[in-house]
Amino acid sequence: MKRVGYWMSEKKRKKLNFEEHRELFRNAGVELVQIDLNVSMEDQGPFDLLVHKVAEILAKANNGNESAQLAIQNLETYIERHPECVVLDPLDSIRTVLDRYTQYQKVLHSEVMKDRRCMIPTFVELNTTNIDENKEKLAKAGVTFPLVCKPLLAHGSTLAHQMSIIFNEESLKDISPPCVAQSFINHNAILYKIMVVGCKQFIIQRPSLKNLYPGAHATVFFDTQEVSKADSDHPLNAVDYATLEDQPTKPDWAYLDKLGQKLRSAMQLDLFGFDVIIDSETNQYGIIDINVFPGFEAIDSFFSILCEHIVRVIDAQEKGELVNGRLMPSAQDIGGSMNILNQLNQKANVSHDDCLLNNFALNAPKSKTINNNQQPSKMS
Numbered sequence: 001m002k003r004v005g006y007w008m009s010e011k012k013r014k015k016l017n018f019e020e021h022r023e024l025f026r027n028a029g030v031e032l033v034q035i036d037l038n039v040s041m042e043d044q045g046p047f048d049l050l051v052h053k054v055a056e057i058l059a060k061a062n063n064g065n066e067s068a069q070l071a072i073q074n075l076e077t078y079i080e081r082h083p084e085c086v087v088l089d090p091l092d093s094i095r096t097v098l099d100r101y102t103q104y105q106k107v108l109h110s111e112v113m114k115d116r117r118c119m120i121p122t123f124v125e126l127n128t129t130n131i132d133e134n135k136e137k138l139a140k141a142g143v144t145f146p147l148v149c150k151p152l153l154a155h156g157s158t159l160a161h162q163m164s165i166i167f168n169e170e171s172l173k174d175i176s177p178p179c180v181a182q183s184f185i186n187h188n189a190i191l192y193k194i195m196v197v198g199c200k201q202f203i204i205q206r207p208s209l210k211n212l213y214p215g216a217h218a219t220v221f222f223d224t225q226e227v228s229k230a231d232s233d234h235p236l237n238a239v240d241y242a243t244l245e246d247q248p249t250k251p252d253w254a255y256l257d258k259l260g261q262k263l264r265s266a267m268q269l270d271l272f273g274f275d276v277i278i279d280s281e282t283n284q285y286g287i288i289d290i291n292v293f294p295g296f297e298a299i300d301s302f303f304s305i306l307c308e309h310i311v312r313v314i315d316a317q318e319k320g321e322l323v324n325g326r327l328m329p330s331a332q333d334i335g336g337s338m339n340i341l342n343q344l345n346q347k348a349n350v351s352h353d354d355c356l357l358n359n360f361a362l363n364a365p366k367s368k369t370i371n372n373n374q375q376p377s378k379m380s
């Protein structure tokens with residue numbers, strides 16, 4: 001029996017029904033052990049692998065919270081002393097993603113960006129409320145109006161998801177540092193969430209902010225948890241798809257699949273999600289957000305996939321086959337392992353069945369048909 005330690009907040013555990021899946025893991029030869037970060041990890045081990053979402057504790061530790069610092073120290077000491085124990089995911093990778101600026105910088109300087117089809121909307125870090133200073137920084141970086149003002153902290157607090165859209169220079173008084181200011185890219189109100197579980201990926205289509213233009217409009221403040229959930233019906237999303245001049249661009253699923261795997265190795269993450277919007281003018285794929293251990297419960301068979309991944313990783317570790325601590329995709333993983341889950345707001349009368357056929361299924365080798373539990377269906 002392999003021992004896998006896990007830690008995530010109670011809220012997250014409950015949402016995922018983590019405990020209910022012990023049996024599934026046991027049947028695969030894995031004992032799941034819930035970790036108490038306030039008790040010596042050494043006393044709770046040994047562990048073959050650790051799986052966690054400690055973003056919230058890391059954020060608190062960075063903020064000077066002592067008990068959070070001790071918890072992280074406990075975890076890090078164990079990891080340092082046990083290089084044979086695989087960690088999903090490494091704390092340094094999580095730290096990079098925790099800060100939106102370092103997150104974007106890392107992607108920007110990675111292999112992912114060698115490809116002109118994708119981009120990160122222009123951004124700059126702002127640390128002051130001084131309007132002139134901010135004006136200068138925005139101009140120098142080339143950030144355009146409207147812009148999205150995003151808290152620097154990306155995870156682990158409700159504050160991380162409070163944003164604003166600023167439409168003009170006069171409204172720069174609304175900048176709330178520390179933040180990143182990022183050019184708003186029109187994308188016809190559709191967002192793709194790509195969820196990555198090791199070598200497998202799932203694409204979820206979600207509602208998003210409608211097209212916006214610079215002008216005399218007052219700043220709009222919003223909570224991101226209210227705009228891009230499956231059932232979001234925020235005024236900022238209000239788009240009449242039937243009359244939209246510019247119909248949403250159909251994504252190239254195979255390209256998104258490749259992007260996910262490239263990002264996985266660039267960010268050194270196995271359990272993450274990222275948000276992509278398609279620029280309605282240039283058709284470029286804009287990466288706007290990376291999330292560690294996101295809402296995987298959206299994937300029906302998440303636990304079977306996680307379990308399979310964990311078993312493969314432990315096996316590869318024992319055989320010395322991990323590359324930079326990561327499992328390399330096998331032939332079955334490449335391309336064919338996606339689920340396309342249509343979760344777009346019902347208002348969107350857009351069918352993606354045809355592009356599934358054109359872009360994905362026809363190109364996929366026969367043995368790798370789309371492994372859909374939920375067949376993509378027409379949205380009504």
Ligand SMILES: Nc1ncnc2c1ncn2[C@@H]1O[C@H](COP(=O)(O)OP(=O)(O)OP(=O)(O)O)[C@@H](O)[C@H]1O
Pocket residue numbers: 121148150154160161162182183184185186187191207208209224225227228275277288289291
């Ligand atoms: N540069 C951009 N251009 C256009 N729309 C954007 C841009 N950045 C963000 N958005 C919109 O704002 C929403 C929230 O942004 P973002 O994903 O960065 O926030 P978040 O709080 O990290 O979200 P999540 O809940 O996915 O972690 C997106 O879902 C999208 O609708």
Ligand SMILES: O=P(O)(O)O[C@H]1[C@H](OP(=O)(O)O)[C@@H](OP(=O)(O)O)[C@@H](O)[C@@H](O)[C@@H]1OP(=O)(O)O
Pocket residue numbers: 011012015055056154155156157160193228229273291292293294295296
């Ligand atoms: O709760 P949800 O299912 O919405 O999951 C969200 C998750 O919250 P959780 O960790 O409490 O589950 C968030 O984590 P924190 O930033 O708050 O750490 C963040 O990762 C969001 O991007 C996820 O939204 P998604 O990207 O999946 O839509």
Ligand SMILES: [Mg+2]
Pocket residue numbers: 275289
């Ligand atoms: Mg997001």
Ligand SMILES: [Mg+2]
Pocket residue numbers: 154289290291
């Ligand atoms: Mg996010």
